[in-house]
Amino acid sequence: MRRLGSALLAVGMLVGCGPGTQAETPPESAPSAEQQQQAPILTTTNVDVAIECSGILEFANTASYTLLDRYLPSNVVTNIVNRRATAPFTSLADLSSVPLVGPTRLKQLEGGARTMDFIDADCVGILDGIAISRDDQTAIVNLVNTIDDSELHDVLPDAWNGAVNLLNTRPFTTAQQIADTAGIGDVSFRNIRNSATLSRPLEALFTAINAIPSNGSYGATTLRHFDWWNIASANHYYRDQKECFGLEPTSVPYGASIRPNLANAAEVRAEVQRAFDYVGGNTKVSAAVRDAGFANLDALIQGRSFKGCILTYENDPWSRNTVHIYVDTVNGFSVMTETWWAE
Known part of the structure; x- marks a missing residue:
């Protein structure tokens, strides 16, 4: 039977069970609507489960001592049961705070949980x-297989070798292969x-903006994933004005001026709003x-700082393009807007 119940189920069911408790399997009551088979769900918040x-x-919150003891050493089970008696576990980090619980015990x-049918192949x-x-796995594999070099290194600022190894090893077919890199x-x-x-x-919003037909004299493009280095370093024939901020000296495009201050959430929000x-x-x-x-944009940029470039270029005297590139300095979240007009 499929189970997808909340991790915060009433603790009184089995939480207090200690050694010798006879409840060895999950109750076989009819599953609720929430527990019915359903398509996998994409994780859209920064949670660990x-x-x-x-x-x-x-499973950790409700299984009996005896059932947990089938899968874990008894001293670990005792620690879990004692801790959950005070409050149910709400995350893997929470579970990991229990003495003797580490990656192997998780x-x-x-x-x-899989053997007892608390989770199935959708997990x-x-x-x-x-x-x-x-669904997360599909998204992760697709991203790693298609992401540009510059963006992947920004997503992994403290794992340069890991990024290089991913780029050299892809394409991947499973998230496990990526984690094992x-x-x-x-x-x-x-x-x-x-x-x-x-x-x-946000990506759905950008897709909608990009789908707005151009009237031939002006338009806008908004992107979530892109190769900012190639865009920022491109040369243009008639006019090529570049202002960058927060970049390593070796990453500053040729001829760009340097702005001393990073971009903040207000600047990024205002620029996306302007393009919209x-x-x-x-x-x-x-x-x-x-x-x-x-x-979604507001949640992702609140309190963050961004490096990037603002580019103005003209390929002829009768048109102009303006590009704003913003990249989170810590986690590599990036957005780009480009607006243009032509006579």
Whole structure:
């Protein structure tokens, strides 16, 4: 029987069970609507357990001492049972705070949850400290197989060798292969997951903006994933003005001026809003897509700092393009807008 119940189920069911408790298997009551088979769900917040994998926490929170003892050493079970009596586990990090619970014990808990049908194939499992769904895996694999060199290194600022190894080894077919790549650990794998899954409402907004037909004299393009280095370093025939900020000296495009201050959330938000307004987005993009996209953007940029470049170029005297590139200095989240006009 499929189980996808909340990890915060009432603790009173089995939480207090200690040695000798006879409840050895999950109750076979009829599954609720929430527990019915459903398509895998993309993880869209920075959590360490996908919804499809929440049965791992449910198993840790509700299985009897005797059942847990099948999969874990008795001293670990005692620590888990004693801790959950005070509060249910809400994350893998929470579980890992229990003495003697580390990556190996988490995988053993995952194995027990899978055997006892608390999770199924829609939960890929725990990889480098996070439990991902099948939908997460698809997004992660697609991102790593297609992402540009410059963006991947920004997503993995502290895992340069890991990024190089991914670029040299791809294409991948599973998230496990990515997690197993030399130089990829908990922080870097989570950064990859976040880059692949957390900005889908914003990406939908950008797709809607890009679908607005040009009237021949002006238009806009908005991008979430792009090769900022090739864009910023390109040369243009008639006019080529570049201002950059926060870049390493070796990454500054030739001829660019340097702005001393990084960009903040307000600047990034204002520029995306400008591109949206430039093509009449309020009348051409649905309110649902607009509101979800900007809310997603606001959540991702709040309190963050960004490096990047602002480019103005002309290929002839009768047109102009303006490009704004912003890249989070810590996690590599990036957005680009380009607006243009032509006589």
